[in-house]
Amino acid sequence: MVLRARTTTSARATIGARLATTLGAAAIALGCLIAGPSVRPAAAQNVVVMVNGTPITSYDIEQRARLQQLVSHKSADRNTILEELIDEHLKIQAGSRYKVGIDDGDVNSSYRDMASRMNLSPDQLTATLGRGGVSDRTLKSKIRADLVWQQIVRGKFQSSFQFRDKDIIAAAESKRKDDQPIAAKISGYEYVLRPILFVVPQGASASVVEAKRRQAEALRARFEDCERGLPLARQLRNVAVRSQILKNSTELPDPLRDMLDRTGVGKLTGPETTPNGIQMFAVCARHEVKLDDPALKKVRQEMFVETFEERSKQFLKELRSQAMIERK
Template structure:
């Protein structure tokens, strides 16, 4: 998990707690310029606001200079983004802000309220979001080749950890979910009748084409669009059911909240799939490369920046 994602997760938790409180927006106040970065000011109010946001995000206690450095970094990131045409618009930032609210299962107004309770302006969070969006796009775009993780390196890392094979043979399943609708509150007898109906369909269906033709015209029944999953994507119990089902046939009916559900297996093909360990190692290696590249890039552009303390 990258530092940005970790900060966002902590912030979500903290803001959820803040919703239980009441209060108003932070009052306006005079602003004193503390440092100029490429001609743009960072004020004491900016520092105060970011300190509050960092505390709310659950970051370890930072000194005033740490917070100033954080703000300086963001200024140089934004300028570097403009150099390469990476400039998120207002709608992009608002969408990111709204997305955070959705992950918290609250409205954007409630998110704003929870910030104001802590004396933080929404713009303080949005400014940090803007810098993160710009920087992620820059690093991934400019250093795409350097960030690639070689499969041989992944294989070696996995082998070194626990001797697990790089790949294992599995299956790729193409299937379509089917539901025979049972209205809410129906009797047990009605449910059992629909289940018997499902068993009858199982004895008749021998292909996906037949299933589509039948269930698209059957009252109170639905067949959904096909989905493709690999062995690694499915729980063991479902894999066993699919492995025991002939291609073109239906899986045994199950009673769910929707009604009687089945799956028509359209194809089952052998494939070489990732093991969960391989995916974990690849993601970790990418994250390490990203962090290293990001720090080096930031050091370069910060060295070239005009930073003047007042």
């Protein structure tokens, strides 16, 4: 089985944004230090665990603990750190099995994006980590595992992330705080309208205005569709057929939207008096459109994260059950 060979920009952005947020405060604090502990050479590396033949050393645990300390400002539990490292090794190994190709360029790109979100250059981020006693390789190793794992889970469980519109709407409805149904916010109509104006001279008498209104009503009675009705209107004296306009139902007040719906496609709205004359609108088309509601975007993202976590835990449990994990 071959999954996508390279990570996507959105995947790097997701990983980078999450890690940049958690490391941001640490970067500010460490950036103020003139001097501090530097990264200690990996001189004595005692093997603590073997994961399918790949070692996890005491140095790996120490480095991850230091990184965790920078992120959370709390002492990291050694057993928790060790289990996270075991999981990451299993993720990387699964990536090799599924032929997920995350190269150094992908990792460095995510590292660079992360630094940018913290208003740092990659070298400055590396220096910041170094002042906290953390090698950049430690963070890049975590980035690589996250990128690999995201591709594996999304590829292996692809159908689980194809959410139906009705499920998204139902989830959004359960969290709705106002009185307007979600369905009303995400569906609407686009109207194609052609204004038709019966020009009335300024200062014309009431009888002239009324005559124009009767002329407009006569056209309205004969108007069957825009294809034949618009040329008919153009033949009338002092009648202007203006360029089409598009109106979304969400842009219209309720009374006007109701009037257009009652008029129907291919018909004319009732005549209205304007400063320039008697105006009607030909409703030439009405198309149903899907609207992009922020609430749905948020719910869709929440559903994705929840599903990803479920599938991730499920697959990690499977990998652990099949792995040779030797604790020294």
